[in-house]
Amino acid sequence: MTKLQVAIDLLDTDAALRLAELVAPSVDIIELGTPLIKHEGIQVVRAVKDEFPDKIVFADLKTADAGALEARIAFEAGADLVSVLGTADDSTIAGAVQVANELGKGVVVDLIGVADKAARAREAHALGVAFVEFHAGLDEQAQPGFSLDTLLRAGAAAGVPFSVAGGVNVTTIDAVRAAGAEVAVVGAAIYGADDPAAAAAALREAAVVA
Numbered sequence: 001m002t003k004l005q006v007a008i009d010l011l012d013t014d015a016a017l018r019l020a021e022l023v024a025p026s027v028d029i030i031e032l033g034t035p036l037i038k039h040e041g042i043q044v045v046r047a048v049k050d051e052f053p054d055k056i057v058f059a060d061l062k063t064a065d066a067g068a069l070e071a072r073i074a075f076e077a078g079a080d081l082v083s084v085l086g087t088a089d090d091s092t093i094a095g096a097v098q099v100a101n102e103l104g105k106g107v108v109v110d111l112i113g114v115a116d117k118a119a120r121a122r123e124a125h126a127l128g129v130a131f132v133e134f135h136a137g138l139d140e141q142a143q144p145g146f147s148l149d150t151l152l153r154a155g156a157a158a159g160v161p162f163s164v165a166g167g168v169n170v171t172t173i174d175a176v177r178a179a180g181a182e183v184a185v186v187g188a189a190i191y192g193a194d195d196p197a198a199a200a201a202a203l204r205e206a207a208v209v210a
C-alpha cells in the first residue's frame, strides 16, 4: 500500500483547514505547502495539527540551512515531518535529523533540483531521514518534455524508502505505486479539483491496491 499525502498549496489557513476537512478521510499525511507556510507563518501548522491530531502533519519547509533550528520550530508547532532540501549540506540534514530523533519526529529530504537523485537519496538515507522525496516542482513540471517516468525510475533505482511528487494525479498514481513509492504526494490534482473529496477518494482507492 502506498500512503497518500495531500499537498496543500493554498495561501490561507481557513482555506487549508476547509480542504483538509474534505480530504482527511482519504489521506494519511497532510502537507502544509511551502507557499502556505511562507504566507501564513508557522501557526498554520499548529492550526492543522489541532484540528487533525490523528493525521501525520508535514511542514514543507524546504530548509536549506539551519536545519536543527528550522526543524525545531516546526516540530514545536505540531509538525510530525519536516522537509530539508537535498541540495543542502549534509550537516543541515543531520541537524534536522538530530532534533527529529530527540522529539520522536521525522525528516524528509526533498530532491528538487538534485541532478543525481538516486545517489543523493542514498546519502540522505544514511543520515537517518524518514524517507526521501523524488520531486519535480511546479516550475519543472511546466517545462516542455517533463515526464514523471524519469522520477519514478530514479526512485525505484535508489533502493531506499521514497515518496514521489510532481503533478501526480489519478492517471499516474498507479505508476507511482508500481514503482514502489511509500508515499504518493498529490497537490493540484486534489486542491484544484471541482470535488476535492471525490478526487482524494479516487486517489486513495488507487493507492491502496495490493
Ligand SMILES: O=C([C@H](O)CO)[C@H](O)[C@H](O)COP(=O)(O)O
Binding pocket: 007, 008, 009, 033, 034, 035, 060, 136, 137, 138, 165, 166, 167, 168, 185, 186, 187, 188, 189
Ligand atoms: O512541493 C510542492 C511544490 O514545490 C510547491 O510547494 C508541491 O506541493 C508538490 O509538487 C506537489 O504538488 P503537485 O505537483 O501539484 O501535485
